[in-house]
Structures are given as C-alpha cells and as structure tokens.
C-alpha cells in the first residue's frame with residue numbers, strides 16, 4: 001500500500017474508504033484467477049510532499065499467469 005496515498009490536510013481524499021474497498025475487491029478477483037509473481041523486489045516509493053502522493057521509483061515487474 002506504500003504507493004496508494006490519499007493526501008493530507010484540508011484537501012485529503014474524501015473517497016479513501018471507497019477506493020480501498022474497490023482495490024481490495026479487484027485484488028481478490030485478480031488473485032482468484034491469476035498467480036502473480038514478483039520478478040524483482042518492490043522498488044522504493046517516491047513521495048510528493050506537495051500533494052501527499054507516491055509513485056514507484058522504477059517499473060514494477062510481475063509475471064501474471066492464469067490459474068489452471
């Protein structure tokens with residue numbers, strides 16, 4: 001979850017709970033149908049202090065295969 005940031009202060013995201021529920025639902029659907037293997041360790045997140053968001057410092061490499 002290091003990459004999913006919702007800002008802070010006065011303009012902090014009001015949709016956080018909905019967004020997290022949606023992410024968990026989609027992840028559970030994905031993991032029921034596919035095996036996901038990391039090809040490399042998770043890169044460090046880069047934080048933006050300006051709006052409280054984060055993004056990966058490098059591409060995230062994964063192998064996704066359909067479950068049999």
Ligand code: HEM
Pocket residue numbers: 004005006007008010011012013014015016018019020051052053
């Ligand atoms: C993974 C999904 C989401 C992420 C990562 C995210 C992230 C953010 C961030 C970082 C901000 C702060 C922007 C700033 O400070 O300028 C923000 C604001 C906001 N978000 Fe989200 N958001 C997400 C989903 C949603 C959803 C689903 C909704 C509504 C259903 C929503 C509604 C809002 C609103 C209304 C604001 C502005 C709040 C204000 O200015 O007072 N967001 N969001």
